[in-house]
Amino acid sequence: MTVDRTRRKRFLGIAAFLAAFAVVWEGVKWVAGDPWRLTGIGYEHHPPFRIIQFSDRHLPHLWDIAAAFVKPFQRNADYSLGRYLLDQALYTWQEAIIGFVAGAIIGIILASVFVHSGILERAFVPYVVASQTIPIVALAPLIVVSFGSGLTSVVIIATYLTFFPVTIAVMRGLRSPDPRAVELMRSFAASRWDIYRKVRLPASVPYLFSALKIAAAASVVGTIIGEGPGGVPHGLGRAILTFNQQYITGPEKLWATILVAASVGIAFFVLVRVAEVLTMRRRGIALP
Amino acid sequence: MSRETTGTAVTATSSPEQRSPKIAVDLRAVEMRFELPGGGTTVALQDIDLRIGAGEFVSIIGPSGCGKSTLLRIVGDLIRPTSGTVEVNGKGAHQARLDRDYGMVFQAPVLFDWRTVAANVRLPLEILGLDQRERERRVAEMLELVELSGFLNHYPYQLSGGMQQRVAIARALSLQPALLLMDEPFGALDEMTRERLNAEVLRIWRQTGTTVIFVTHSIPEAVFLSTRVAVMSPRPGRIIDVVEVDLPQPRNESTRESERYFELVTDVRESLRGRRQRASNERLKTEGPAG
Numbered sequence: 112m113t114v115d116r117t118r119r120k121r122f123l124g125i126a127a128f129l130a131a132f133a134v135v136w137e138g139v140k141w142v143a144g145d146p147w148r149l150t151g152i153g154y155e156h157h158p159p160f161r162i163i164q165f166s167d168r169h170l171p172h173l174w175d176i177a178a179a180f181v182k183p184f185q186r187n188a189d190y191s192l193g194r195y196l197l198d199q200a201l202y203t204w205q206e207a208i209i210g211f212v213a214g215a216i217i218g219i220i221l222a223s224v225f226v227h228s229g230i231l232e233r234a235f236v237p238y239v240v241a242s243q244t245i246p247i248v249a250l251a252p253l254i255v256v257s258f259g260s261g262l263t264s265v266v267i268i269a270t271y272l273t274f275f276p277v278t279i280a281v282m283r284g285l286r287s288p289d290p291r292a293v294e295l296m297r298s299f300a301a302s303r304w305d306i307y308r309k310v311r312l313p314a315s316v317p318y319l320f321s322a323l324k325i326a327a328a329a330s331v332v333g334t335i336i337g338e339g340p341g342g343v344p345h346g347l348g349r350a351i352l353t354f355n356q357q358y359i360t361g362p363e364k365l366w367a368t369i370l371v372a373a374s375v376g377i378a379f380f381v382l383v384r385v386a387e388v389l390t391m392r393r394r395g396i397a398l399p
Numbered sequence: 400m401s402r403e404t405t406g407t408a409v410t411a412t413s414s415p416e417q418r419s420p421k422i423a424v425d426l427r428a429v430e431m432r433f434e435l436p437g438g439g440t441t442v443a444l445q446d447i448d449l450r451i452g453a454g455e456f457v458s459i460i461g462p463s464g465c466g467k468s469t470l471l472r473i474v475g476d477l478i479r480p481t482s483g484t485v486e487v488n489g490k491g492a493h494q495a496r497l498d499r500d501y502g503m504v505f506q507a508p509v510l511f512d513w514r515t516v517a518a519n520v521r522l523p524l525e526i527l528g529l530d531q532r533e534r535e536r537r538v539a540e541m542l543e544l545v546e547l548s549g550f551l552n553h554y555p556y557q558l559s560g561g562m563q564q565r566v567a568i569a570r571a572l573s574l575q576p577a578l579l580l581m582d583e584p585f586g587a588l589d590e591m592t593r594e595r596l597n598a599e600v601l602r603i604w605r606q607t608g609t610t611v612i613f614v615t616h617s618i619p620e621a622v623f624l625s626t627r628v629a630v631m632s633p634r635p636g637r638i639i640d641v642v643e644v645d646l647p648q649p650r651n652e653s654t655r656e657s658e659r660y661f662e663l664v665t666d667v668r669e670s671l672r673g674r675r676q677r678a679s680n681e682r683l684k685t686e687g688p689a690g
Binding site: 137150239289291292295296297298299305309310313314378393394395396 | 446457472475478496497498499501502505507509511512513522527531554555556557574580608
């Protein structure tokens with residue numbers, strides 16, 4: 112009962128936030144945007160001020176963005192922008208999932224190696240950290256030069272952004288068991304391998320999920336960034352570049368694309384979150 | 400003091416030949432020094448000589464920080480002493496651990512929250528590599544022993560603290576160890592639960608015939624459970640006295656009200672204060688139990 116109430120509360124919270132967001136968005140346009148001409152209902156309004164950032168070109172009306180989804184995505188195209196973006200989103204998501212899975216596996220392997228070898232940890236962890244200080248926009252072209260344009264490069268970039276949070280979190284998770292749990296295992300004459308797979312690995316799962324949630328969002332961002340220099344003809348990254356060039360004639364298309372890109376990231380996050388809740392419920396841990 | 404165990408043992412691990420050495424634990428001149436972070440060393444244990452006969456129930460009692468848990472870990476080969484020898488069932492402690500002669504119970508149950516009660520008890524058997532049928536059989540037997548048969552598929556969070564500790568005991572016994580090492584297992588429980596589990600541990604001890612070393616800082620608990628109580632001094636920890644507990648078996652709630660029980664509690668208390676005549680127990684300390 113209380114769970115239902117919290118859930119409803121959370122849902123109402125999200126709805127209230129979105130409503131407030133829409134009110135502010137349209138509010139600033141009402142005060143300082145371009146003149147409103149809603150021909151359908153014959154409404155006209157001339158804002159008292161003019162601020163260029165709130166003009167229709169820079170900040171389109173929300174209903175114009177919504178309407179863009181059902182309009183043809185190019186002049187004379189036989190399918191809508193919504194349909195086009197959905198296709199690109201699914202393509203991008205596919206790439207992101209490959210990068211996400213590869214990054215998670217690499218992260219778990221690296222963490223497992225580092226936790227069992229102090230020498231390797233000291234030798235390589237600084238480089239793992241350093242790798243994340245290089246801006247991905249600088250690195251992406253280099254990866255494309257090495258691996259050629261196409262899916263491979265995009266996935267490598269997504270992997271690159273994913274493995275880091277997983278490595279760091281799983282290292283912590285593998286070290287999280289109570290020292291007595293390890294003593295207990297030793298009293299059964301358990302090997303290091305037994306301790307790893309029966310105690311350390313299961314104990315690291317909550318930490319893994321925290322990292323996977325970050326990784327889910329990061330892998331989508333990485334994929335979108337990678338699609339530009341990666342030269343793949345599909346995907347949201349490609350769509351963003353295209354609509355960026357066409358911004359003057361159709362600003363709402365870019366806004367619609369941003370909305371879809373954010374939705375992909377959120378959907379991926381939610382998917383991981385659902386897996387987390389189901390896993391942790393079995394351990395008697397109810398997540399907030 | 401020696402008990403007839405073969406008849407009642409439901410979990411006869413070891414064949415009679417393995418059981419035959421009368422000394423289960425033999426500690427000679429054990430000393431433990433720790434390096435201090437700032438340099439120098441501290442002596443945690445000194446001149447520990449103790450022999451424990453097979454089937455005995457020996458409590459180790461002492462003020463906190465006296466090294467009683469350290470001593471238990473040395474017996475269990477979780478740490479190596481700086482000097483001295485530790486023999487368990489006639490072999491080195493390390494070999495005894497590899498032979499899975501130990502069951503360990505800590506103050507916290509240390510159950511794995513991703514495993515059910517049955518799966519927690521099964522863990523040592525998975526490591527041992529028993530086949531599934533034998534595993535399930537033994538898990539059922541162990542849970543019956545601690546009277547938790549109805550909780551096979553519960554998760555640890557669904558159990559009370561006392562029940563969790565009973566699962567930990569079942570897990571420790573699942574390998575049918577010759578030696579059960581218990582480190583303040585009931586220290587975190589309320590008094591009533593503690594007394595009930597004391598009685599339960601005695602029952603399990605009678606049924607399994609395993610040797611028990613029990614670390615505690617509760618004098619009544621030590622006297623009620625043990626055949627002998629080893630009293631330790633503050634750091635550097637030494638065994639300053641061994642009190643023989645001649646209360647009749649099987650013990651029950653009326654034992655706690657007997658006159659002899661109170662006398663023995665007083666004996667242990669005075670030993671802890673360093674005031675008891677030690678001569679009478681000197682023999683037990685070095686020679687082990689009579690008979």
